[in-house]
Amino acid sequence: MxxxxxxxxxxxxxxxxxxxxxxxxxxxxxxxxxxxxxxxxxxxxxxxxxxxxxxxxxxxxxxxxxxxxxxxxxxxxxxxxxxxxxxxxxxxxxxxxxxxxxxxxxxxxxxxxxxxxxxxxxxxxxxxxxxxxxxxxxxxxxxxxxxxxxxxxxxFSSVGDIVDEVGGIVQELDDEEVKAINGCITEVNGIRGTNSSQITKAGTYTLDGTQAVAYSRIRHASGGDYKRAERQRTVLFKVFESAKKMNMASxxxxxxxxxxxxxxxxxxxxxxxxxxxxxxxxxxxxxxxxxxxxxxxxxxxxxxxxxxxxxxxxxxxxxxxxxxxxxxxxxxxxxxxxxxxxxxxxxxxxxxxxxxx
Missing domain, CATH: 3.30.420.590 (Nucleotidyltransferase; domain 5)
Incomplete structure (x- = not known):
């Protein structure tokens, strides 16, 4: 359930x-x-x-x-x-x-x-x-x-801007995701004009907008497109939870x-x-x-x-x-x-x- x-x-x-x-x-x-x-x-x-x-x-x-x-x-x-x-x-x-x-x-x-x-x-x-x-x-x-x-x-690329505005999202990455995410970070850096750092080992991180978008784009790992869709939902959920705590102007x-x-x-x-x-x-x-x-x-x-x-x-x-x-x-x-x-x-x-x- x-x-x-x-x-x-x-x-x-x-x-x-x-x-x-x-x-x-x-x-x-x-x-x-x-x-x-x-x-x-x-x-x-x-x-x-x-x-x-x-x-x-x-x-x-x-x-x-x-x-x-x-x-x-x-x-x-x-x-x-x-x-x-x-x-x-x-x-x-x-x-x-x-x-x-x-x-x-x-x-x-x-x-x-x-x-x-x-x-x-x-x-x-x-x-x-x-x-x-x-x-x-x-x-x-x-x-x-x-x-x-x-x-x-x-x-969905606009999610990166929102992640940055809410101060990033906390996400745990496993070994397989770490291997796949860095190529995505490089790609998204080029798209967004950012300089976000690479991730070197498994662990829990506060991902900025570029890293969060890169995380949601991972495809070449277990689960393929189905797992990628799950990651996208995870990012959106955490953004929404953070945004709910912001004041109306923000x-x-x-x-x-x-x-x-x-x-x-x-x-x-x-x-x-x-x-x-x-x-x-x-x-x-x-x-x-x-x-x-x-x-x-x-x-x-x-x-x-x-x-x-x-x-x-x-x-x-x-x-x-x-x-x-x-x-x-x-x-x-x-x-x-x-x-x-x-x-x-x-x-x-x-x-x-x-x-x-």
Whole structure:
């Protein structure tokens, strides 16, 4: 149960960071295409939120009812590119019930094979690279019979700046991680323009922003991408715990540093309406898919082929909506049959696994 609770906490962190960042981005950026909300203004330099902004927030929440789905894409962009050209290393589908004030979240593994319009059967992470969040959302909708309307794309590289602002994070490194982290530190130093030191032996360290990002990027160690995702969640959790202890001015400054590193099609008034009372919402549950799949090389690339896509879509509908009567569409059935024909059968079963740390 501990592992399951940790992934739920981690997803909440990502959602909170993304949403808060969007609010400030939409309020403060002069380049956004959304309509201007003249009643909402934040002074991020001095850490002050005006009285008018609080009133606007209160007014906007009165009609928040019903349900909605949106997608969160986490990209690892070295140039803050948040549209096409970057693969989504993290993919989440979020179901919000405003009447019951509950949230349910499904993570989709980045290597899961799906049919990407115009590009054939590939890892779902490539959809964002081919056509940005719009194609990524369309891919999820078409392969899983969903009706996702909105998206949020965040850049995990920005975590380094926040780690520095909260004073670093305390993390234990084992021998294998020490061997792998130094190459990542050198790489991240070059990306961020820092001069963080190498780590020479296993132990407990206070990692600065560059070292923390390097830690979260380790892939060539036991656990591969799954363990890397765990490290990313660990870093985010520790950042969030540190940020909770900061005063309001410091929190606003931290979030304002994410400006320009978030991409969304939500409008300011929609965000204020949806998330004004976020603390009242409960995360009911979280899970990840595919849970049964073939993992291996297919047509020259390593992928995770769900067995089957129909079963995966059925499980997601039941989890998100409590829908026991869902029947896969003809499109999903076609995609499912095509993918099943590419592999001999499942060789991985995570059904009884607690996902996460």
């Amino acid at each position: 501990k592992k399951k609770k940790n992934i739920i906490i981690t997803v909440v962190i990502i959602v909170l960071v993304a949403i808060i960042a969007i609010v400030l981005v939409k309020i403060n950026s002069s380049n956004v295409s959304n309509k201007e909300n003249k009643n909402f203004k934040a002074d991020t330099e001095n850490g002050i939120v005006s009285e008018n902004s609080q009133n606007a927030t209160e007014d906007s929440s009165s009609s928040t009812t019903g349900t909605e789905d949106f997608a969160i894409f986490g990209v690892d962009s070295r140039s803050d590119q948040l549209d096409k050209g970057t693969r989504s290393d993290s993919i989440m589908i979020v179901r919000v019930n405003h009447d019951a004030k509950t949230v349910r979240i499904v993570s989709i593994f980045r290597d899961c094979m799906m049919n990407i319009d115009g590009h054939g059967y590939q890892k779902v992470t490539h959809a964002h690279a081919f056509g940005g969040p719009k194609l990524a959302v369309r891919t999820l909708n078409e392969n899983l019979d969903l009706d996702i309307k909105h998206y949020v794309t965040v850049n 929190k606003i400054k931290v979030v304002s540093d994410l400006i320009g590193k978030v991409n969304t099609d939500y409008q300011t008034d929609e965000i204020l309406s949806i998330f004004k009372n976020l603390s009242e919402y409960t995360i009911e549950d979280s899970t990840a898919y595919p849970q049964v799949f073939y993992g291996g090389t297919v047509e020259g690339a390593w992928v995770e082929v769900p067995t089957s896509l129909c079963d995966m879509a059925t499980g997601i509908h039941k989890f998100l909506y409590g829908d026991d009567s869902y029947t896969p569409s003809a499109t999903v059935t076609e995609y499912s049959n095509t993918m099943s024909g590419k592999v001999s059968g499942p060789n991985n079963d995570l059904t009884n696994t607690n996902f996460g740390d």
